[in-house]
Amino acid sequence: xxxxxxxxxxxxxxxxxxxxxxxxxxxxxKWFWEKIRDRYVKPYGFDYIWLDETxxxxxxxxxxxxxxxxxxxxxxxxLFHTISVxxxxxxxxxxxxx
Amino acid sequence: xxLARAAYLGAQRxxxxxxxxxxxxxxxxxxxxxxxxxxxxxxxLPYWDTDIAGFFSPSLPADYHAEHKPLIDGxxxxxxxxxxxxxxxxxxxxxxxxxxxxxxxxxxxxxxxxVWSYGKRAESILAKYLKLRxxxxxxxxxxxxxxxxxxxxxxxxxxxxxxxxxKAANIPDEYMYGxxxxxxxxxxxxxxxxxxxxxxxxx
Numbered sequence: 001x002x003x004x005x006x007x008x009x010x011x012x013x014x015x016x017x018x019x020x021x022x023x024x025x026x027x028x029x030k031w032f033w034e035k036i037r038d039r040y041v042k043p044y045g046f047d048y049i050w051l052d053e054t055x056x057x058x059x060x061x062x063x064x065x066x067x068x069x070x071x072x073x074x075x076x077x078x079l080f081h082t083i084s085v086x087x088x089x090x091x092x093x094x095x096x097x098x
Numbered sequence: 099x100x101l102a103r104a105a106y107l108g109a110q111r112x113x114x115x116x117x118x119x120x121x122x123x124x125x126x127x128x129x130x131x132x133x134x135x136x137x138x139x140x141x142x143l144p145y146w147d148t149d150i151a152g153f154f155s156p157s158l159p160a161d162y163h164a165e166h167k168p169l170i171d172g173x174x175x176x177x178x179x180x181x182x183x184x185x186x187x188x189x190x191x192x193x194x195x196x197x198x199x200x201x202x203x204x205x206x207x208x209x210x211x212x213v214w215s216y217g218k219r220a221e222s223i224l225a226k227y228l229k230l231r232x233x234x235x236x237x238x239x240x241x242x243x244x245x246x247x248x249x250x251x252x253x254x255x256x257x258x259x260x261x262x263x264x265k266a267a268n269i270p271d272e273y274m275y276g277x278x279x280x281x282x283x284x285x286x287x288x289x290x291x292x293x294x295x296x297x298x299x300x301x
Binding site: 052082086 | 099100101102103104105106107108109111112113114
């Protein structure tokens, strides 16, 4: 995620970890799922994914989401984050799982 | 399925199980986790669980002793529990409750989650509840399918099944696990019994 002037917001974390991913952006959601699919699901057949932190670990209040302001969509982050993986799974593996 | 920490209304559509995050391994946390779960599932997200026996090990004073003599003797597993002498009892009580959570998971920053890691006495009880969980899988599967069909949770506060009993509306430490089980976990250290409120209309 980035600030209104399009600067990536890494919060208090080191650059190696980087900003929150903005899964309200369909392109980012697709990228996120495809990384998980290609690195974990396809090679190993996992069908139960531990996403762990589905909250924005960096406070998004001063950032902008693809769909609107960080304050307006502040709490909706977990909804979009889980949609990215759920819908990707369904799209690529259907009902049967990986 | 997806195991996830933070939730938002609607996220139940996404094959999600939410857990109550990185909680501390204490009796107080065990007690407070029950109403936390009932409030969570009442908001329309049916799949919820806890890290059985908590995630963070508390830092205890060097002269720590349990309030009551531990019901499960931990002397043979001191290397695992340190001086948290009532930890095997807490692990057992939390595990017993876990058998009646929508998903049953033992996890934490400690090194051990195995049924044989907290002494012989603990092992026999943990094994019993683990077997019970497996025995109940067809039941759990069926009530979960009902949640899939209706959206109503299968771990739920008493007010949902007993709306005509005003006393049932505010009970934080009992709940229904599907239509067949009223669950009343023991959350007091050293306790061998507890009172259970039976809602009006369940006889």
